[in-house]
Amino acid sequence: MRKLSNAELERKSVDEFKKSDKTPLIIVLDNVRSLNNVGSVFRTADAFLIEAVYLCGITGCPPNTEIQKTALGATDSVVWKYFKTTLEAVEHCKAERCKVYAIEQAENAIMLNAFTPDANIKLAIVFGNEVKGVEQQVIDVSDGVIEIPQLGTKHSLNISVSVGIVVWDLAVKLGIGRRL
Numbered sequence: 001m002r003k004l005s006n007a008e009l010e011r012k013s014v015d016e017f018k019k020s021d022k023t024p025l026i027i028v029l030d031n032v033r034s035l036n037n038v039g040s041v042f043r044t045a046d047a048f049l050i051e052a053v054y055l056c057g058i059t060g061c062p063p064n065t066e067i068q069k070t071a072l073g074a075t076d077s078v079v080w081k082y083f084k085t086t087l088e089a090v091e092h093c094k095a096e097r098c099k100v101y102a103i104e105q106a107e108n109a110i111m112l113n114a115f116t117p118d119a120n121i122k123l124a125i126v127f128g129n130e131v132k133g134v135e136q137q138v139i140d141v142s143d144g145v146i147e148i149p150q151l152g153t154k155h156s157l158n159i160s161v162s163v164g165i166v167v168w169d170l171a172v173k174l175g176i177g178r179r180l
Contacts, residue, residue: 018077026098026122027163029053030129030134031059039066040163046077056082061080097122103127108145110145112149112165116173119174130159
């Protein structure tokens with residue numbers, strides 16, 4: 001095996017990205033405080049052609065040098081919107097006929113490996129604050145809760161890791177691999 005050069009990867013330009021069909025997912029960040037995590041989320045969103053990232057509450061917004069350190073330009077390709085509250089973002093998603101799922105540990109949560117998305121319905125997935133998680137009032141208005149199964153002693157994952165796991169899983173289940 002030989003490592004591919006950047007030129008061999010045939011990556012899209014920002015303009016090509018913007019014109020591409022998107023994976024029908026919206027990532028909603030509920031008061032995420034780490035700008036590095038926000039940048040990582042943008043990079044993941046770019047990698048999987050995610051439709052948009054919604055930044056809510058205290059979540060930092062581009063342009064920002066700290067976000068850029070990990071986003072590496074993905075803030076230029078991925079569509080993003082800011083909402084004063086996460087509830088406003090959820091209301092916006094529902095008005096756009098999205099199903100909204102909080103990614104959290106909660107009663108009656110569906111384990112990620114058991115969740116089957118409907119390929120005909122756009123999803124909005126809400127990721128919470130690094131310490132407090134997704135706000136209860138956001139869970140209350142969500143269509144459901146998806147939980148990432150965890151087997152160790154820790155009760156949570158870093159938000160950027162959680163986004164990567166969930167987006168990869170949903171993208172595969174939605175058939176993104178067939179577009180590659």
